[in-house]
Amino acid sequence: MAIELYWGSGSPFAWRVMLTLEVKGLPYESKLLEFSKGEHKAPAYLQLNPRGKVPTLKDGAFVLYESLAIMSYLDRKYPDPPLFGKSPEEAGLIWRALAECESYVVTAGDKVVRPIFFGKGLDKVEEIQQAAQTLRHELKMIDERLADSHWLVGDKISAADIGVFPLVQLLLRAASKEAARPFNLGLLPLAQTFPNVAKWVQRVEALPNYQRTYPPHWRQ
Ligand SMILES: N[C@@H](CCC(=O)N[C@@H](CS)C(=O)NCC(=O)O)C(=O)O
Incomplete structure (x- = not known):
């Protein structure tokens, strides 16, 4: 039975899973949920994922939500190519990068991205600027890690x-919006602010089938 992926356009968490599936060359059935129609809160979907969030993966009878859990599951089940490291040291460094991302980038990113995309909370200028500072710090660390390596680990x-x-990608898209202008987020132009991150973004964008993972509504 084919793998099914329930996802939403522009969700960075769903995007992770799509990239994992593409890098592993796994065929899957796309179940695109429309947030605007509340499809992620429909009773049938809540049976799969009671949190009403995306992504959710269904592989035969097995259902899993939480993007990092799904990535880890896919790697154990379909190990080629291995994505969680070939040695204990690599595995540790990979999980550290993921944990840092969840702890710092996701949290601060939400404070910046949400007001810019949805227009709510744009008056919390200090909070947005503090979060932007955290993001610049995190991007600087990532940039340094990429200074002499093509990949993070x-x-x-x-x-x-x-x-x-x-x-x-989500941060860059938010930073490029008109609503971001008054905050001087200091993220763009990426090639100047974080040149190694800019080259790494291009490297990921050059992956085969990358275009299939690109959020459809971002093209409009
Ligand atoms: N920690 C979760 C986060 C999932 C998440 O927050 N998804 C968002 C889209 S980016 C969502 O579905 N939001 C809908 C809602 O909360 O109602 C994961 O990694 O899968």
């Missing part, structure tokens, strides 16, 4: 890159 793409990349 080891010499090949790993779950660290796949986990962090969609969040970076």
Whole structure:
């Protein structure tokens, strides 16, 4: 039975899972949920994921939500190519990058991205600027890590890159919006602010089938 992926356009967490599936060359059935129609809160979907969030993966009878859990599951079940490291040291560094992303980038990113995309809370200028400072600090650390390596951990793409990349793309998209202008987020132009991150973004964008994972509503 085919793998089914329930996702939403522009969700960085769903994007992680799509990239994982594509990098592993796994065929899957796309179940795109429309947030605007509340499809992620429909009773049938809540049976799969009681949190009413995306992504959710269904592989035969097995259902799993939480993007990092799904990535880890897919890697154990379909190990080629391995994405969670070839040694204990690589595995540790990959999980550290993912944990740092969840602890700092996701949390601060939400405070910046949400007001810019949805227009609510734009008056919390100090909070947005503090969060932007955290994001610049995190991006600087990532930029330094990428100074002499093509990928965040080891010499090949790993779950660290796949986990962090969609969040970076989301931040860049938010930073490019008109509503971001008054906040001087200090993220763009990326090639000047974080040149190694800019090259890494291009590297991920050059992956085969990357375009299939690109959020459809971002093209409009
Ligand atoms: N920790 C979760 C986060 C999932 C998440 O927050 N998804 C958002 C989209 S980016 C969502 O579905 N939001 C809908 C809602 O909360 O109603 C994961 O990694 O899968």
